[in-house]
Amino acid sequence: MKVSHSLISIISLVLVIPFSNAYDPSPLQDFCVAVGNLNNVFVNGKFCKDPKQAKAEDFFYSGLNKAGSTNNNVKSNVTTVNVDQIPGLNTMGISLVRIDYAPYGQNPPHTHPRATEILVLVEGTLYVGFVSSNQDNNRLFAKILHPGDVFVFPIGMIHFQVNIGKTPAVAFAGLSSQNAGVITIANTVFGSKPPIYPEVLAQAFQLDVNVVKDLEAKFASKN
The missing domain is CATH 2.60.120.10 (Jelly Rolls)
Structure with missing residues (x-):
């Protein structure tokens, strides 16, 4: 079955236009996991005080x-x-x-x-x-x-x-x-909690697994 070029154009516009006019808010923290209730709720950013209560110290x-x-x-x-x-x-x-x-x-x-x-x-x-x-x-x-x-x-x-x-x-x-x-590369890779499997990092960085274990021990004690 042939589909006309005009129909393809209309479908393309229908799919593209909503996305071109919409966007997600930028994240203001590492993650913001959705919840099904309002207990212990955090927001993406900070709650705002009444503007009338703002003062210079803010x-x-x-x-x-x-x-x-x-x-x-x-x-x-x-x-x-x-x-x-x-x-x-x-x-x-x-x-x-x-x-x-x-x-x-x-x-x-x-x-x-x-x-x-x-x-x-x-x-x-x-x-x-x-x-x-x-x-x-x-x-x-x-x-x-x-x-x-x-x-x-x-x-x-x-x-x-x-x-x-x-x-x-x-x-x-x-x-x-x-x-x-901020994500400090060495701290994140070698100091994660729990640690990443040494074999994984050894292959990724082309290092001996014992070198990785030594690095993980050092960064674990710093973090």
Whole structure:
């Protein structure tokens, strides 16, 4: 049976038009599992107070002038200012971080599942970069930054920053989400609870299974 071109066009329009005018809300947390009742309900984001009850303190945070402690394994510290610190950021789609780096410290490879990041270096010298997706052949985009330089990390891309100088470094970054989330690659892969089967990771990373077990033991004790 032949189907006319006009009928195909009409069917295509019927199927496409509703989807072109509709979209799902962006996730504001790792997941939001549907429930069948209203007990212990969470929302995708935060509940809003009556706007008439809002006050200046809802839009204020103090403390980004203070350096965070870099006395840790990666020699860096991220001070986050998101909706948990400033309630007025709810629904605004933006947040901020301060990142302190000890000499040769790093913000190790990680990704923000819900935000693009724009970083400006204030002090020190950083080597920064991100890796594109498999579809783009995992290209590395990297630069050495000096004070006043700006670099952008696209949403979802694995990225990093390393202090390559002999003095501390400080950067500030804006993120396009009230709760950008962060997935540190090594912690997530080798420090999951419960751990991923070592044989799975050994094949994925082309490592000896005993090396994987050692890494999982190290990251399990850190997380």
